[in-house]
Amino acid sequence: xxxxxxxxxxxxxxxIKPKLQVRGYSFDVFxxxxxxxxLPQNRLRVYLMGLLGVSPKFKLRSDPGPKxxx
Numbered sequence: 001x002x003x004x005x006x007x008x009x010x011x012x013x014x015x016i017k018p019k020l021q022v023r024g025y026s027f028d029v030f031x032x033x034x035x036x037x038x039l040p041q042n043r044l045r046v047y048l049m050g051l052l053g054v055s056p057k058f059k060l061r062s063d064p065g066p067k068x069x070x
Contacts, residue, residue, distance in 0.1 A: 002031060002044040026055040031062040
């Protein structure tokens with residue numbers, strides 16, 4: 001749900017981030033469109049991907065995809 005990134009003036013994410021970091025998690029946030037993965041739908045989703053105790057090095061990039069994929 002992409003509203004996660006803008007909910008309450010983006011306070012939701014800024015509240016969660018330090019709480020995860022203090023527990024030892026490193027993470028990144030991605031906005032991805034299912035249409036970019038050959039699925040017959042155009043849906044944006046937010047993914048928080050992280051690891052405990054190590055810093056992730058994701059090659060994945062946020063990509064909202066086409067405005068009208070189908």
